[in-house]
Amino acid sequence: MPILLFGGDRGTARLKGVLDAIQACLPTSERVTISGAGHSMSATHPEIFNTALRAFLDKHLA
Secondary structure, three states: OOOEEEEEOOOOHHHHHHHHHHHHHOOOOEEEEEOOOOOOHHHHOHHHHHHHHHHHHHHHHO
16 A cells, blocks of 8 residues: 655654654655655645645556
8 A cells, every 4th residue: 555654854853753663664655754844744835745745646546
């Protein structure tokens, strides 16, 4: 199953560690890091978030 992980480069070290651990357990997952974003990147950077999500869905649902 395709899995997309999102993170922001301004997120806490703890959240980054959680994403690292999840990604290590799911080696086929894809990860997007949004520059200048924290935990609520879908609200603070909606265009970048939506573009990345749409690209992922287009890739896997086509």
